[in-house]
Amino acid sequence: MIPNGVNVLPYSLLPALADAEYLLDWRPDCTDSVVVAFGSILRLTAPLIIQQLVEDQTPVVLAAGKVAERL
Amino acid sequence: MIEDFGTTALPYILARLRSEHPLFELTIETGLGPDLLQRLEAGSVDLVLSKRVAGRNQGTALCRQKLVWVGQPGVFEAGHDIVPLVLYPFPSTLREIILRTLREHGLRWSIRFESASIASLRAAVQRASEWLHSGSA
Numbered sequence: 001m002i003p004n005g006v007n008v009l010p011y012s013l014l015p016a017l018a019d020a021e022y023l024l025d026w027r028p029d030c031t032d033s034v035v036v037a038f039g040s041i042l043r044l045t046a047p048l049i050i051q052q053l054v055e056d057q058t059p060v061v062l063a064a065g066k067v068a069e070r071l
Numbered sequence: 072m073i074e075d076f077g078t079t080a081l082p083y084i085l086a087r088l089r090s091e092h093p094l095f096e097l098t099i100e101t102g103l104g105p106d107l108l109q110r111l112e113a114g115s116v117d118l119v120l121s122k123r124v125a126g127r128n129q130g131t132a133l134c135r136q137k138l139v140w141v142g143q144p145g146v147f148e149a150g151h152d153i154v155p156l157v158l159y160p161f162p163s164t165l166r167e168i169i170l171r172t173l174r175e176h177g178l179r180w181s182i183r184f185e186s187a188s189i190a191s192l193r194a195a196v197q198r199a200s201e202w203l204h205s206g207s208a
Binding site: 008015023041 | 083084087088091095096097108111114116118121125129130134135136138139140142143144147148149154164172173176178193196197
């Protein structure tokens with residue numbers, strides 16, 4: 001997810017940052033089946049997609065088919 | 072949903088959801104995580120995907136992301152005493168992480184560009200050398 005034309009700056013230049021975490025939060029009383037399905041798909045696919053994006057470092061926007069290929 | 076996820080993975084996820092629930096109706100919004108979590112507490116949204124500081128959260132953890140500093144070569148170098156920043160606006164989690172880190176290390180900073188749009192932030196960073204005078208950094 002690093003844009004083209006920019007570099008990662010070394011920690012000798014600036015201090016290390018804390019890790020961030022992607023989290024999914026639900027409204028406890030939500031029973032809508034579509035929302036539940038959407039959340040389930042997010043839970044299953046988001047870690048893979050995020051990992052892929054971080055490893056590749058190049059794509060800024062991926063089309064749906066491209067992401068599907070990567071999975 | 073946080074915007075950086077919305078601009079990358081969302082089309083694929085929606086396509087898959089559509090195949091499983093052809094008649095679904097879903098409203099998806101992107102925004103800053105803390106704002107979205109407030110709306111979840113208020114009951115105006117059902118589900119929030121957000122990014123927070125790792126290790127002290129409720130919710131279902133999906134994955135961790137290592138944060139790094141990025142910039143065009145030469146925009147900030149050793150010897151510069153003020154860190155020029157391109158940031159999401161308050162109350163962004165990433166903004167909080169960055170400013171707290173600089174504060175804890177006694178570093179000075181100057182917020183030179185802020186936007187809630189990740190496309191604008193990317194463009195500002197990618198072209199910083201054209202609009203950010205490195206001598207002031």
